[in-house]
Amino acid sequence: AQSVSQHNHHVILSEAASLELGCNYSYGGTVNLFWYVQYPGQHLQLLLKYFSGDPLVKGIKGFEAEFIKSKFSFNLRKPSVQWSDTAEYFCAVNAHGNNRLAFGKGNQVVVIP
């Protein structure tokens, strides 16, 4: 079964700083990859996704993620964060042929104005 690892559960940074969140998965076959965001008190929303093609994926609100197949990674980045990016971020992986979506434990990101 696939599993997802997210490191540095709590991240605190100042506005305009760059953000990178790591996501590694354990599955040797073809995967679909997602990042979801949960703003305080809200439900999860899709930030971006990768199915195939260009491994550098651009999502909403200036976020991007890069799929590196050799490293089984799908790291999320944003060059310059804003206070409104304060949220919890979840990486999720679906292995082709599997009907389940596995989530990582999340990264709690706090952006200080």
Next chain:
Amino acid sequence: EAQVTQNPRYLITVTGKKLTVTCSQNMNHEYMSWYRQDPGLGLRQIYYSMNVEVTDKGDVPEGYKVSRKEKRNFPLILESPSPNQTSLYFCASSLLADNTGELFFGEGSRLTVL
């Protein structure tokens, strides 16, 4: 408006008192799923359904039941709730059962079992 609706949003109950959390989606989605969210553990899948009358266990199914009699509804049933089921529950749906699409989440149901 496309949405996933859960009820109740907040519930405090006592050990052993059966309860049902309803979930309804208006997008004609095939796939529906229940997750629980606990601090430090992220989202863990309880049950999922690929279509009407097709349900399967997720990672943490113990103590829960589900049914999918209609495409739009996917209720979560706790026959005899216990304090370790105190959690934030999310229902989600996706257009296709192959999980290649976006998951749409409900607003969440915060359950406390005393």
